[in-house]
Amino acid sequence: MSGGVDSAVAAARAVEAGHDVVGVHLALSRMPGTIRTGSRGCCTIEDAMDARRAANLLGIPFYVWDLSERFTEDVVDDFIAEYAAGRTPNPCMRCNEKIKFAALLDKATALGFDAVATGHYATLIPGAHGPELHRASAWAKDQSYVLGVLTERQLAHCYFPLGDTPSKQLIRAEAAERGLQVAQKPDSHDICFIPDGDTRGWLSDHVDRSPGDILDETGAVVGSHDGAHGYTVGQRRGLQLGRPAPDGKPRYVLSIRPVSNQVVVGPKERLEISRIAGGRFSWAGEPGFDPAEPFTCDVQIRAHADPVPALARLAAIHDDERTELHRADATHEVVVDIDLEHAEPLVGVAPGQTAVLYVGTRVLGQFTIDRAVPLEAAATRS
Template identity: 60%
Template sequence: MSAPLRLVAAMSGGVDSAVAAARAVDAGHDVTGVHLALSRNPRSYRSGARGCCSIEDSSDARRAADVLGIPFWVWDMSEEFADEVVDDFVAEYAAGRTPNPCLRCNEKIKFAAVLDRALALGFDGVVTGHYAQLREGPDGLELHRAVDAGKDQSYVLGVLTAEQLAHSHFPLGGSVKTDVRAEAERRGLQVAHKPDSHDICFVADGDNAGWLADKLGRRPGTIVDEDGTVLREHDGAYAFTIGQRRGLRLGVPADDGKPRFVLDIEPVSGTVTVGPREHLAVGALRAVRPLWCGEPPADELDCTVQLRAHGSEHRARVRPVDGPVDGAVADAVEVDLLDPAEGIAPGQAVVVYDGTRVVGSATITTTESARADRAGTR
């Protein structure tokens, strides 16, 4: 058995983080539960199964720590969360991109600010309830997919560096969710059957467009077809995402009678372009600010990529490159998708896999259509 460690258990108030903390205690580690207060104005109760930053969640985390017999602290990280996650989310949508705030939170809050504070206080690492696995590989520690494919969260952990992984612990990676709930019940944890949180934690009612409208105000523009014909006006391009079908309210049907989807968003003019589903197919993309979970690939890599949190894997070839990005020189990757993907937008993350191992991630800046008659980018 390895030597006991002093660990911070990030306890969200849900079943997964509670059982993860319990398993760390069972392994003989000196565990302190920490709940992150991320909201400046936390709601007393969540709306349905949304959110993870309410007063109710903090109380649930405290009760779980009491059952486990471990110290419990609350760390106020609302300022860091607002600056690094919420403000970034608003700015990305204003720029016509589609961010993933969970990746941003993992990168900047849970495995940067929290880990930095924990190490500064003399702890050895952080335990979380993420479904992912850490394994020793030939070149060091590796991040792998979880056993429970339906709960796998390796995608949102693809932003972690080798140094951060060295101080991370994911006790649930080898378990399935039903077993975790059953274990919580056996341990007497009241959160055993608490619903999982979904959607964006700081948008309590799940109405992203309404929330963004409050932040960004009315920014009128038009919805057009691929020929430039204006179909209607709108109050803000931030209410739309690439691949969106519902809520377009176009009125006049397409000539072929088929549904139309958002193909492109131009944030300066506020123009939203729509067209048929087959025109969503992406065959290649470019992404910047790569973060590698170990040594970066030296050459082209035959691999798979995942393009959204619960999306499918796509066979791909990934090439690390250097090149101009937004007027500056920055590291980047170019990705050829052997299996075209739909609804891929700038701002999303591409996470690279070698089998079950996470190689790294990057932020998508441009995509290239898979259509033979349209090799342009968006």
């Protein structure tokens, strides 16, 4: 129970369904903020108090479990390491993978509980090989993307009571009818451990800042930076380039080279990506087919992005395609080619992002993007 309206209503529905429910709030910081500011931040003392009030109203036991050390190691430290390596990570994915459905689930099952219920908008459907994770009935609120890291074992111990609810407005109305004080509480946004939203400033305090060169695609130096971690693929503003482009058009960050500490910029059209590939993949249950054979699917690279049709396969990493962003021990990767007959190229793809694969409404699995091939380069190779 995060202290928000979704988890409060999820708990209420679990109680109403006849389950033996215990409310748990996760303390993810040893020094939590005392109050929230609108939708900024989460896991504050105020959130814990809101969760406790909801549990008291529902008449269920309530506990605060301190997972702050695990959260720091598995989410915050990983976030810092990924940025230092030139990646753009998604800490919410790591939190679901390592904390909510790993550390929390392991502790819950060890204590004899059957499942962890959350307020995520997603649906579990029995399949031929076990539970399948599907989109929520309302795609506008669907959160299956951030659950794409879950495995078959974890899905077998998950419960998502809100998956069939078509809108957040109905959840708020239900909360008000139940007398829950969080009925109109704003949703949390931004990274929970950077509540002011200033990711670049926060990283400056946690990642070594080493000045380096900003290059164009020819390798010519067109500017300098005071820390590559402060840039992300697709960025246009704040580059402060000393040399304008020959055509006078704006330039965008195309890639970050962590080993040489260089930032590469170029024209907007070079951000158009027709192939992505990466490792650290996992399947959300048995696929039901051999993923080494090409298969059609949809791919989604951000929580609120539209899925695009694609052709994917699991393949060995060729040495000539290995980049400095590949992990040294990685031998295979998921390769995804965008179906350009039915979709536009992806734009602004950053290594470190999570790509989630769907077959229809079902979440098939996910991988971390290690390389993104521009449209022109992919056409030349093929």
